Amino acid sequence: xxxxxxxxxxxxxxxxxxxxxxxxxxxxxxxxxxxxxxxxxxxxxxxxxxxxxxxxxxxxxxxxxxxxxxxxxxxxxxxxxxxxxxxxxxxxxxxx
Numbered sequence: 001x002x003x004x005x006x007x008x009x010x011x012x013x014x015x016x017x018x019x020x021x022x023x024x025x026x027x028x029x030x031x032x033x034x035x036x037x038x039x040x041x042x043x044x045x046x047x048x049x050x051x052x053x054x055x056x057x058x059x060x061x062x063x064x065x066x067x068x069x070x071x072x073x074x075x076x077x078x079x080x081x082x083x084x085x086x087x088x089x090x091x092x093x094x095x096x
Contacts, residue, residue, distance in 0.1 A: 026044050027044070027061075027064070030042070030044055043076035046080070050079070
């Protein structure tokens with residue numbers, strides 16, 4: 001199952017890069033356990049993972065989750081968003 005084409009980071013020691021690594025690793029493990037029918041929880045919880053990450057990573061994660069769910073793979077992804085402002089229906093349309 002291929003689900004990540006390319007992720008670019010600009011600062012080798014950035015907080016966003018390290019959190020991006022955590023995100024990719026956690027999603028890969030979750031999807032691997034589901035694909036191989038390993039008896040594990042089928043959910044992820046991240047608290048503040050996107051703090052300091054580029055908004056484009058959030059958009060790509062959302063697209064990945066939508067695509068995975070559309071294939072009939074069931075799981076839950078729970079996260080907190082610690083950013084000011086609101087998300088509206090147009091969030092991400094420009095980036096797509």
